[in-house]
Amino acid sequence: MRRFKNNYKLFIALMTFWLLLNMTLRPLNLIAGVLICLFVTKFSEGILYNYRGFIFKRINIKIMIPYTFNLIKEIYVSSFSYIKRIIKKDCQPFITEIELRVKDPLIIAIISNSITLTPGTITVNADGNKLTVLSLKDCKEGPETVKKEIRENFESYFLKG
Amino acid sequence: MIGKILLVVSWIYIFFGVLGIFRFSNMYSRLLTSSKIDTVASITVMIALVFYTGISEYTIKLLLILVFLLVTSPISNHIIVRSAYLNEVPVNQKEVKGWKL
Numbered sequence: 001m002r003r004f005k006n007n008y009k010l011f012i013a014l015m016t017f018w019l020l021l022n023m024t025l026r027p028l029n030l031i032a033g034v035l036i037c038l039f040v041t042k043f044s045e046g047i048l049y050n051y052r053g054f055i056f057k058r059i060n061i062k063i064m065i066p067y068t069f070n071l072i073k074e075i076y077v078s079s080f081s082y083i084k085r086i087i088k089k090d091c092q093p094f095i096t097e098i099e100l101r102v103k104d105p106l107i108i109a110i111i112s113n114s115i116t117l118t119p120g121t122i123t124v125n126a127d128g129n130k131l132t133v134l135s136l137k138d139c140k141e142g143p144e145t146v147k148k149e150i151r152e153n154f155e156s157y158f159l160k161g
Numbered sequence: 162m163i164g165k166i167l168l169v170v171s172w173i174y175i176f177f178g179v180l181g182i183f184r185f186s187n188m189y190s191r192l193l194t195s196s197k198i199d200t201v202a203s204i205t206v207m208i209a210l211v212f213y214t215g216i217s218e219y220t221i222k223l224l225l226i227l228v229f230l231l232v233t234s235p236i237s238n239h240i241i242v243r244s245a246y247l248n249e250v251p252v253n254q255k256e257v258k259g260w261k262l
Binding site for chain 1: 174177180181184185187189190192193194196197200201204218221222225226231232234235236238239242243246252253
């Protein structure tokens with residue numbers, strides 16, 4: 001019970017998500033929601049939170065809103081260039097390593113996810129702030145362009161804040 | 162109208178994604194192409210459906226699913242590529258073994 005008191009925020013967030021997805025207040029639905037949310041909250045211990053509360057620092061919403069719009073823009077811009085690459089078939093994939101300047105694990109996870117969401121690049125591994133990225137972008141210009149794009153399009157947002 | 166256009170755009174993305182999977186012979190290239198369908202096409206389908214349904218309770222559901230997709234869909238791609246990389250599948254491999262290309 002004491003543990004649950006520490007982590008009620010996660011439970012409320014999950015329950016809100018459940019209710020918004022189901023849009024119904026039927027008892028069976030509510031019981032199922034409560035059970036699943038309790039289950040997820042229990043197994044998130046040590047990953048998302050500990051006895052002090054959430055492990056990760058909250059990210060400024062003023063950074064996340066423009067970042068999300070920029071991410072969606074990047075996804076579409078890259079998708080067009082990737083379609084060209086599929087038609088021309090002029091490229092072989094390569095792996096490159098990039099060392100980020102940000103140190104926060106949550107921000108590194110967000111950047112890694114964004115790299116994978118962008119067509120033509122996938123994050124293979126993350127070791128601290130060093131990311132291993134698989135890419136099929138700009139084969140002529142090489143890995144430097146990929147590193148520059150990641151720094152300018154994703155990392156720069158978090159360095160400003 | 163916008164919803165229909167976006168649905169057609171998503172079909173184009175899916176078509177080129179499938180075409181890419183058959184055109185590329187390297188395993189990593191194929192994974193990169195399949196992840197493209199996962200992200201761009203699914204996001205476009207969701208946005209198209211938001212326009213298609215108009216403002217209703219489904220809009221909230223669709224936007225929630227879109228957020229959920231944005232957060233979770235890269236994980237599966239990441240795990241597949243990571244397992245291939247850790248199993249030392251060569252990046253410059255010309256053909257996938259056992260596949261008639």
